[in-house]
Amino acid sequence: MTAAAEGSRPLRMAGARRSPLLQSEAVQGFALISPTFVYALILLVLPILVVIAHSFWTQHYLTIDHTFTLENYRIALTEPIYRDLLWRSLYISLTVSLLTVVLAYPIAYFISFHGGRHKSLWLFLITIPFWTSYLLRVMSWKVILGYNGVLNSGLMGLGIISEPSDALLYNSTAVIITLTHAWATFAILPIFVSLEKVDRTLVEAATDLGDGPLRSFLRVTLPLSAPGVISAALIVMIPTVGDYVTPKLVGGKDGVMIANAIQAQFGKASNWPLGAALSVTTMVIVSLMAGTTVLIIRALQRLAR
Amino acid sequence: MLERVQSERTQGDRTMIDIRDVTRSYGSFKALDNASLAIHEGEFFSLLGPSGCGKTTLLRMIAGFDTPTSGSIAVDGQPMDGIPANRRPTNMVFQSYAIFPHLNVEQNVAYGLKRLRLDAGEEKRRVEEALAQVSLTGLGKRRATELSGGQRQRVALARALVMRPKVLLLDEPLSALDKKLREQMQVELRRLQQAVGITFVLVTHDQYEALAMSDRIAVMFGGRIAQVASPKEIYQRPVNRQVADFLGGMNFVKAEIVEENGASLVLDTLGFGRVKTDKPKAFVRNGGNATLGIRPERLRVLWDNATAKFEVAGKVVERHYFGEITHLIVEIPGLEKPLSVTETNDFGADDIPVGTSIRLAYDPEALVAMAD
Numbered sequence: 001m002t003a004a005a006e007g008s009r010p011l012r013m014a015g016a017r018r019s020p021l022l023q024s025e026a027v028q029g030f031a032l033i034s035p036t037f038v039y040a041l042i043l044l045v046l047p048i049l050v051v052i053a054h055s056f057w058t059q060h061y062l063t064i065d066h067t068f069t070l071e072n073y074r075i076a077l078t079e080p081i082y083r084d085l086l087w088r089s090l091y092i093s094l095t096v097s098l099l100t101v102v103l104a105y106p107i108a109y110f111i112s113f114h115g116g117r118h119k120s121l122w123l124f125l126i127t128i129p130f131w132t133s134y135l136l137r138v139m140s141w142k143v144i145l146g147y148n149g150v151l152n153s154g155l156m157g158l159g160i161i162s163e164p165s166d167a168l169l170y171n172s173t174a175v176i177i178t179l180t181h182a183w184a185t186f187a188i189l190p191i192f193v194s195l196e197k198v199d200r201t202l203v204e205a206a207t208d209l210g211d212g213p214l215r216s217f218l219r220v221t222l223p224l225s226a227p228g229v230i231s232a233a234l235i236v237m238i239p240t241v242g243d244y245v246t247p248k249l250v251g252g253k254d255g256v257m258i259a260n261a262i263q264a265q266f267g268k269a270s271n272w273p274l275g276a277a278l279s280v281t282t283m284v285i286v287s288l289m290a291g292t293t294v295l296i297i298r299a300l301q302r303l304a305r
Numbered sequence: 306m307l308e309r310v311q312s313e314r315t316q317g318d319r320t321m322i323d324i325r326d327v328t329r330s331y332g333s334f335k336a337l338d339n340a341s342l343a344i345h346e347g348e349f350f351s352l353l354g355p356s357g358c359g360k361t362t363l364l365r366m367i368a369g370f371d372t373p374t375s376g377s378i379a380v381d382g383q384p385m386d387g388i389p390a391n392r393r394p395t396n397m398v399f400q401s402y403a404i405f406p407h408l409n410v411e412q413n414v415a416y417g418l419k420r421l422r423l424d425a426g427e428e429k430r431r432v433e434e435a436l437a438q439v440s441l442t443g444l445g446k447r448r449a450t451e452l453s454g455g456q457r458q459r460v461a462l463a464r465a466l467v468m469r470p471k472v473l474l475l476d477e478p479l480s481a482l483d484k485k486l487r488e489q490m491q492v493e494l495r496r497l498q499q500a501v502g503i504t505f506v507l508v509t510h511d512q513y514e515a516l517a518m519s520d521r522i523a524v525m526f527g528g529r530i531a532q533v534a535s536p537k538e539i540y541q542r543p544v545n546r547q548v549a550d551f552l553g554g555m556n557f558v559k560a561e562i563v564e565e566n567g568a569s570l571v572l573d574t575l576g577f578g579r580v581k582t583d584k585p586k587a588f589v590r591n592g593g594n595a596t597l598g599i600r601p602e603r604l605r606v607l608w609d610n611a612t613a614k615f616e617v618a619g620k621v622v623e624r625h626y627f628g629e630i631t632h633l634i635v636e637i638p639g640l641e642k643p644l645s646v647t648e649t650n651d652f653g654a655d656d657i658p659v660g661t662s663i664r665l666a667y668d669p670e671a672l673v674a675m676a677d
Binding site for chain 2: 223
């Protein structure tokens with residue numbers, strides 16, 4: 001911090017002779033980020049390395065055998081149960097991110113283009129659900145979707161169904177509905193920011209060149225807000241693959257996701273190496289999926305021209 | 306020469322844009338107040354005025370981005386009421402150029418053509434032609450973000466011209482460029498307009514830009530059109546002090562109306578004595594007084610014993626050197642404000658010491674009477 005402050009002063013003669021290193025902008029930058037960087041190194045990189053190391057070891061009841069083995073990965077990739085859980089997790093997180101982006105975009109668009117003087121009020125309203133705990137929000141979906149829940153009694157009251165349906169809760173659809181709602185704000189904000197950056201004159205120029213509202217949206221606004229859509233999709237996709245609270249609360253037997261299996265391995269099953277191998281496998285696959293999503297959105301953006 | 310031929314050709318041509326009694330109010334504020342204007346086909350027309358005078362509002366209403374509170378606008382005989390911007394036979398060059406950043410030069414220019422579904426060869430030919438018109442041949446694959454200010458402006462022009470609009474609207478297109486490039490683009494824009502023959506409507510706050518490029522100019526103040534005339538007439542025969550002042554330097558002298566008839570005015574002034582001038586068409590007398598104006602460059606320094614039929618005598622109180630010209634501030638006995646005089650430096654006006662008594666010659670033709 002001192003280094004950065006000192007370097008910004010134009011003390012060329014004395015400063016340069018004393019410590020030319022601190023004069024360089026790159027060094028000043030590193031000095032500024034170093035506290036966060038060290039923090040991240042200790043709490044993020046080290047644990048990941050520990051997990052990766054564990055994934056190549058074997059558990060013998062209470063002790064861990066440190067000889068190198070790929071057995072854990074064989075189980076993680078070939079056991080039908082884990083393969084199914086992984087597929088289901090990917091399916092849920094992909095569906096959730098797609099739904100969230102599709103539902104969040106119109107809201108972000110409305111606030112950005114038609115929010116007028118009340119933009120900050122709208123943004124404030126959107127963050128209100130975050131004043132309550134994540135668990136509470138998930139539980140409230142239980143109240144809505146449950147056997148004696150709001151939705152069932154509402155539908156019965158309207159005479160659409162004669163007895164409560166138990167198909168609403170404890171399955172992957174319930175997980176998808178809950179996650180979509182829980183992550184909406186995280187998708188709205190990046191999309192809103194990228195829409196704010198779209199120069200309104202560009203939309204006028206498109207109109208001037210003959211485009212109606214829909215065409216100018218598809219050819220100008222949407223491609224220019226693609227960075228926001230990409231970050232929204234990633235922000236939702238990456239954490240939802242590994243979510244285990246939501247499936248545990250509303251997923252039931254059919255909504256179990258890979259994170260629940262990982263948690264079981266580290267907990268009840270007490271097989272850390274297998275849990276680690278499952279984690280690493282999930283991480284790699286999520287990275288691949290995120291990368292592919294970025295590529296697909298970019299390709300769509302190019303197609304819009 | 307070219308200028309004169311052009312302005313004669315457009316004289317009496319049919320009306321391309323017909324603006325009738327257009328008012329645009331925002332609450333109690335009137336951005337445009339009962340403006341009427343007829344812009345001819347093939348004309349280079351400028352809307353000139355200070356910021357906030359309503360010129361951009363008027364341009365945006367022609368383009369369809371704004372709607373008149375009352376009154377009507379017709380383009381090529383067709384009323385534009387209720388016709389959205391994307392269906393109007395006009396195209397616009399925006400002040401910020403509004404180049405699509407995600408597209409390259411070629412794609413920017415072809416943007417409006419895509420909707421017309423031309424075959425690939427025809428589309429390519431028209432894009433090439435438009436790029437050639439603005440001297441950007443060979444830069445088609447350049448990304449929009451890699452262009453200089455001047456190039457961006459040319460892309461914006463090509464993108465509008467390629468649509469072959471009936472009217473091209475230009476919203477302060479040169480204001481973002483540096484002085485040298487701006488002067489070069491003035492000449493090029495004028496040349497381009499002559500070549501394509503499309504009606505150009507230019508919005509600007511730069512009087513020299515308007516004078517240099519236009520066939521006719523409308524000068525606007527506070528939402529009203531003050532005067533519509535050729536550049537020469539606007540400059541030499543401004544209808545009022547405001548217009549005269551906006552179009553460059555002008556000396557104002559208080560005058561008393563002695564005699565007024567259909568074509569001429571006789572005025573009594575302190576510095577210039579009794580003067581007979583043409584009566585401007587729009588002159589409406591307001592009491593017994595009027596203002597007499599003369600441009601600083603229409604006053605000439607008389608050297609040594611030279612005499613002129615019309616002259617005033619005074620004393621130099623200030624001298625400002627501008628390279629090719631010198632600005633002299635000359636106090637005339639009886640005048641409440643000193644006269645400014647612009648003199649070229651080829652006879653040594655830059656060497657006249659402050660305090661020298663000099664005589665100034667003028668042509669009575671250069672005196673303009675303005676209502677008070």
